Amino acid sequence: MPINLDQFLSLDDNGNFTLDDGNDFNKIAKDLQGNILKSHGRNHAAHIFIEFTDKHAARAFISQKVAPKITSAKKQENDSIDFKTIKDNGTRKSNGTRMFISFSLSNAGYVFIEESARKPNEIQFVNGMKSSIGKLNDPNTSDWEKEYRKNWHALLIVANTRKSRVTNEITKWKHLLKNKARTHIELGKTIRNNDGQHIEHFGYVDGISQPLLVTKLSENISIKNWDPRAKLSSTLVVDKGGKPEISFGSFLVFRKLEQDVKSFKQAEIALAKELGVHKEYAGAQIVGRFRNGHPLISEILPQNQSPAKINDFNYDSDLTTGTKCPFHAHIRKMNPRGSGKNEPKEKEKTHLFVRRGIPFGENHRNTNQDDPSEGVGLLFMAYNQDINNQFEFMQADWANNPNFPNQPTPPIEHGLDGIIGQGAIKTKQNYLKGWEKNAEIKPVEGIGGFVKLQGGEYFFTPSISFLKSLSDNIT
Numbered sequence: 063m064p065i066n067l068d069q070f071l072s073l074d075d076n077g078n079f080t081l082d083d084g085n086d087f088n089k090i091a092k093d094l095q096g097n098i099l100k101s102h103g104r105n106h107a108a109h110i111f112i113e114f115t116d117k118h119a120a121r122a123f124i125s126q127k128v129a130p131k132i133t134s135a136k137k138q139e140n141d142s143i144d145f146k147t148i149k150d151n152g153t154r155k156s157n158g159t160r161m162f163i164s165f166s167l168s169n170a171g172y173v174f175i176e177e178s179a180r181k182p183n184e185i186q187f188v189n190g191m192k193s194s195i196g197k198l199n200d201p202n203t204s205d206w207e208k209e210y211r212k213n214w215h216a217l218l219i220v221a222n223t224r225k226s227r228v229t230n231e232i233t234k235w236k237h238l239l240k241n242k243a244r245t246h247i248e249l250g251k252t253i254r255n256n257d258g259q260h261i262e263h264f265g266y267v268d269g270i271s272q273p274l275l276v277t278k279l280s281e282n283i284s285i286k287n288w289d290p291r292a293k294l295s296s297t298l299v300v301d302k303g304g305k306p307e308i309s310f311g312s313f314l315v316f317r318k319l320e321q322d323v324k325s326f327k328q329a330e331i332a333l334a335k336e337l338g339v340h341k342e343y344a345g346a347q348i349v350g351r352f353r354n355g356h357p358l359i360s361e362i363l364p365q366n367q368s369p370a371k372i373n374d375f376n377y378d379s380d381l382t383t384g385t386k387c388p389f390h391a392h393i394r395k396m397n398p399r400g401s402g403k404n405e406p407k408e409k410e411k412t413h414l415f416v417r418r419g420i421p422f423g424e425n426h427r428n429t430n431q432d433d434p435s436e437g438v439g440l441l442f443m444a445y446n447q448d449i450n451n452q453f454e455f456m457q458a459d460w461a462n463n464p465n466f467p468n469q470p471t472p473p474i475e476h477g478l479d480g481i482i483g484q485g486a487i488k489t490k491q492n493y494l495k496g497w498e499k500n501a502e503i504k505p506v507e508g509i510g511g512f513v514k515l516q517g518g519e520y521f522f523t524p525s526i527s528f529l530k531s532l533s534d535n536i537t
């Protein structure tokens with residue numbers, strides 16, 4: 063009988079969820095790769111794309127070199143407890159966090175190592191990201207970076223708080239892969255604002271709102287208006303290549319999204335002028351939050367609040383007019399928090415997934431250099447249980463859909479998501495000429511197109527026992 067993952071979900075108000083010994087979930091967590099249930103949280107990461115040249119060498123490399131080094135969900139939890147203890151005690155200077163390592167295979171990778179019978183059969187995964195270009199309004203592959211026009215077999219992620227340790231790790235893995243594979247490396251680096259919060263390159267605090275899979279609810283997290291807790295089955299998939307009952311994996315969506323920061327900032331200024339409002343308020347109407355993460359839906363103007371406190375909101379007070387937070391705003395399109403109206407609230411929530419992205423490129427904030435138009439962006443990564451119902455649904459049916467959220471009655475066009483919308487970008491978006499109630503709405507030619515896909519792929523992050531099992535039958 064298939065295991066019911068959600069029995070392990072004990073995220074009650076007391077936050078009693080643990081990965082303790084004795085708990086059945088412990089067995090699953092030892093076989094599940096890290097970064098799925100919780101972010102690895104390291105500041106530096108190398109994403110090593112691999113195309114193997116020999117099946118046997120690939121199987122031996124994965125089972126003997128990679129599998130023993132993988133950071134399981136359980137190990138990730140232990141490492142983070144150790145790191146916290148060292149930091150809190152101040153007993154010795156921490157040498158950074160332990161190295162985080164994960165390994166994922168594409169459909170082409172499974173086929174190459176002759177594991178077609180044990181690979182997941184989700185159609186989007188099998189066909190790969192390139193076959194969804196039309197559905198997602200993605201640029202043609204001829205416009206992707208050259209490296210992404212190929213079909214990569216695998217993605218190895220190594221991450222640490224220290225850049226030097228990631229650099230050493232890259233050298234090590236490249237050496238191990240010499241004469242066995244072709245590689246391409248994408249470096250990711252977290253960037254922060256002056257308050258130390260994680261931001262993306264347009265300058266907005268990111269990573270505030272996530273489905274919470276195993277995070278304990280602390281006093282800081284209030285769930286009155288929006289409950290971020292999600293079922294494990296929203297993310298984990300049975301790994302038929304692993305051991306029955308304990309082996310799970312998840313689909314990893316990887317997209318290299320370049321950000322034209324210069325044009326985005328110019329658009330914020332032009333919009334502010336057109337609306338007669340402050341540039342910060344204009345930008346907030348594109349994102350749905352101010353730069354410091356404060357949501358537009360809030361009754362009060364931004365002030366210093368912890369991000370945890372500013373995720374407990376929904377759009378009930380602004381259902382039909384979009385006069386607090388415009389309907390096209392990125393966070394409103396990407397999570398209408400039960401107000402999308404196309405489907406029941408619980409069904410709507412099933413489209414959400416955990417985001418595990420990290421910025422790439424140099425941080426130009428606080429430098430004298432001009433804002434970059436290229437070379438920086440987000441290595442967007444997200445774990446999905448069902449790519450069709452989650453990532454692709456969100457991009458195609460929400461971000462690219464000028465009618466979503468489906469409000470008011472009859473619905474009106476609100477334009478595309480100003481951050482990631484692709485397609486009819488110029489469709490008018492409705493902006494607000496003031497913060498006050500009943501402020502005038504001004505339709506403006508659609509603002510967007512500042513984020514460009516440079517390439518990507520769908521991977522599956524399998525159980526560790528599957529990776530180990532590849533040593534069998536090496537002839």
Ligand code: HEM
Nearest residue numbers: 262266267268269270271319393396397440456457482513
């Ligand atoms: C370069 C590209 C992107 C940028 C700059 C960006 C920026 C942001 C920012 C600033 C936030 C607010 C912080 C937060 O609530 O956590 C956010 C939230 C979010 N983004 Fe993005 N994002 C990008 C791509 C994407 C993509 C490709 C998707 C999905 C297809 C996506 C889905 C979401 C979701 C689901 C949220 C949380 C909404 C909520 O729960 O309120 N983002 N993003």
